[in-house]
Amino acid sequence: MDVAVVGGGPAGSSAALKAAEKGAKTVILEEHPEIGIPPHCAGxxxxxxxxxxxxxxxxxxxxxxxxxxxxxxxxxxxxxxxxxxxxxxNRPLFDKHLAKLAEQRGAELLLGSKVVGVRRDGSNLRVKILEHDTTRELLCKVVIAADGVASRIARMLGLHVSHxxxxxxxxxxxxxxxxxxxxxxxxxxxxxxxxxxxxxxxxxxxxxxxxxxxxxxxxxxxx
Ligand SMILES: Cc1cc2nc3c(=O)[nH]c(=O)nc-3n(C[C@H](O)[C@H](O)[C@H](O)COP(=O)(O)OP(=O)(O)OC[C@H]3O[C@@H](n4cnc5c(N)ncnc54)[C@H](O)[C@@H]3O)c2cc1C
Structure with a gap:
């Protein structure tokens, strides 16, 4: 995998869309079983x-x-x-629209896939994914932390998140x-x-x- 995008919100889907459009093998990992749900936006x-x-x-x-x-x-x-x-x-519909566009450009969308760990492995990254009580690892070149404003993934990677x-x-x-x-x-x-x-x-x-x-x-x- 070239790019693993954590989070199927607007940031994640739009980033995945662009990555897939440029030919990168891209996956969106969304922890919830449905895009846009639960909504938390006035729109x-x-x-x-x-x-x-x-x-x-x-x-x-x-x-x-x-x-x-x-x-x-x-x-x-x-x-x-x-x-x-x-x-x-309507944010749930908007998020679904963007996720669909990303899929149409070639990104893979995995629902119910919660990222619980990310670690560097040489020049690659290992993403630990929890799906139905089982975990697996995905090796990729780039991780996009689009898991929301308080991004845990960015923190896991030692990036500064402060607001x-x-x-x-x-x-x-x-x-x-x-x-x-x-x-x-x-x-x-x-x-x-x-x-x-x-x-x-x-x-x-x-x-x-x-x-x-x-x-x-x-x-x-x-x-
Ligand atoms: C009450 C409220 C009202 C708001 N009203 C407005 C408004 O009117 N206008 C406006 O512009 N903004 C508004 N906002 C802000 C707006 O909702 C956010 O800025 C926007 O959703 C950010 O998009 P995002 O894609 O970065 O993150 P999000 O939309 O938060 O998406 C992050 C996604 O990542 C997923 N995720 C998180 N952790 C993991 C993980 N470990 N593994 C896999 N998936 C994960 C989540 O399930 C989610 O789907 C509001 C926010 C709140 C709370």
Missing amino acids: IVCAEDLLKTGFTPPSKVIQAEVDKVLAWYEEYSFELPLKKKFLIL ELAACIQYEVTPNPIVEDGLLEVYLGTKYAPGGYAWVVPAGESARIGLGVRRAKKPAKHY
Whole structure:
């Protein structure tokens, strides 16, 4: 194997797609049995930036379009028009779309394959994979650590991963409580989300309501 990509999220699938496109024998190792599940994203992306990536999603992936924000602080609120249009994506569908594109370019996708170890072996790398209670090793030339923001794989390889993480919680609720088209809501201030903010994001018939906190005294769920 030339390239082992750990993680079948957008970073992993897009990296695998590019590697396979260039002719590298590529495998995506995803620990979950289904791509995009469980979802942990509100799905907000800048339409223009998404276009630049070249991964234009099919229309069924786009749940809403947003061009203004209603921001709340304490009992005050103000509406801000956004300079650019934002799309609300169905992340599980978007992730599946990218993984499929990677497969179409020749990458192999292995679901239910959790990487539990990586070590250097001369000029190669040995990737230890846990599948259905059994482990096996895969020898490859390159490992792409696309296992998310807190990448354990990068740490295993001695790479420096240092950034402050916010604790988040999000629910998908139906019906969508936002009545105005093109609007998403954010809530600022320690009352709602210390060190972060809360959001209500329209997603078609439903909405994603969540918040992220940093250095808060209590867990995100408390707020
Ligand atoms: C509540 C919440 C809301 C968010 N809202 C937004 C938003 O609106 N807009 C936005 O742009 N970003 C948002 N984000 C951030 C966004 O979700 C991430 O930036 C994005 O998912 C990162 O993509 P990724 O491919 O790097 O990692 P991920 O999407 O996290 O994918 C990593 C993949 O690796 C797999 N994996 C992990 N460890 C292993 C392992 N050892 N072996 C095999 N597979 C493994 C995981 O199962 C997962 O599929 C939000 C995040 C949260 C938590």
